[in-house]
Amino acid sequence: MTHDTESACKACTESNPVQEQTASNGTNKCKKGKRQPKKKGWYDYLWIWPIVFFTLGFFNIMFAWLGMIDFLVPLGFAIFAGNKRFCNRYCGRSRLFDLLGSKLKLSRKKPHPKWMSSSPFRYGFLVFFLTMFGMMIYQTYLVAAGAQSLTEAITLLWAFNVPWEWAYTAGALPEFTAQFAFGFYSLMLSSTILGLIAMAAFRPRSWCAFCPMGTMTQGICKLKKKN
């Protein structure tokens, strides 16, 4: 259950800042079953953001650095405010899944299997994701140290190398910044592909059930709540 508008039920959001981030059908019915009037905010259009991000990165890989916004902002909300406001309101990716799955009817809208939102799977996927992130940082380090040359390719689903050399022209910035950009774009694209598959097979936002950012921020919020 999620709230995605300014008019989200205050009783719910205040009493439980750590909300389940699983499937949403686009309604804004609150936890207590009351319908809230829907008021459109600028963040309702954030589904545009992933499209802009991937388009820019297709032509110039250095724009992949902008993806750090999706990495740092949710962590910022969780660490400093102890909430999942990014998930509930500002996440462009989940809004895109909602749009494609609900409005464009590209989702079967079936409940996802229980294991998908189980703790072992979610935390296991988080560990996998962070390991891949760590390897990407290591590759960046190798290029920075001159131990490896720049790989002008992206890796899809952590397995398939796809040449992407048109998107990079050597310039004033050091090559390791491009290596990071190729790696980060790969990570973002791979996770979006997984999210699209989950969207088509299950409910539009089924990816949220095991999204590493959602798992991380939920964990942080729980820890903060305890202290």
Ligand code: SF4
């Ligand atoms: S769980 Fe992930 S994809 Fe879902 S709203 Fe949160 S950050 Fe976005």
